[in-house]
Amino acid sequence: MRKQIVFFSKEQQLSLPIEKIEKIIRWQKPIPIPETTDFVxxxxxxxxxxxxxxxxxxxxxxxxxVENEEMKIIVVQWNDELLGLSVEAIKGIVDFEADQFELMTNDVTFDKNYIDSFIKTESGIVIQLDIDTLFEGNIMLDKLLRALEVTDNLEDLEESVDEECQSK
Structure with a gap:
């Protein structure tokens, strides 16, 4: 059995392995970032x-x-960082049998390396995503994460300086 979180995006059932998920949180509108990739x-x-x-x-x-009442943000691990993925709705955590997974090897019909496999279910096909390759090579996202890391380090530095100043 393989545990997957199944969710909807563009009315398609998608999944991610449960071990890649940190948390699911309710939707909140993000603060836009200027001059970044369209999907951020x-x-x-x-x-x-x-x-x-x-x-x-x-x-x-x-x-x-397309915002709706069932929207959620799935917090996932990607390249040792956390990202939030906005999804239309969460179906739930599902246990799939190994024989339900099918890999596509036909390069003519399947050239997206972020699709790990297809899961055959009674309600249709679920696309299992490979979160590690979903954003692979996206320079803007890498830069954004590095910038956020610098911001976190600056906050730690400010706290350290404040503590040092208060102790004197």
Whole structure:
């Protein structure tokens, strides 16, 4: 059995392995970031850190986010960093049998390396994403994460300086 979180994006069922998920949080509108990749919605505060939020619809299908009451943000691990993925709705955590997973090896019909496999279910096909390759090679996202890391380090430095000043 393989545990997956199944969710909807552009009305398609998608999944990620549960071990890649840190948390699912309710939707909150991110603060936009100027001059970044189209699929980066902006940032929110999460666990006292700045979390980039990605519009999964825009990344996968080129469409804009359509806000609704069931929207969630899935906080995932990517390249030792955390990212938020906006999704239309969460279906739930599902246990799939190994024989439900099918890999596509036909390069003519399948050239997206971020699709790990297809999961056959009674309600249709679920696309399992590979979060590690979903944003691979995206220079803007790498720069954004490095900038946020610098911001976190500056906040730590400011706290350290404040503590040092108070002790004198």
């Amino acid at each position: 919605l902006g940032v929110i505060e999460h666990n006292e850190h700045v979390l980039p939020v990605i519009d999964l619809n825009a990344r996968l299908y080129g469409g804009d986010i």
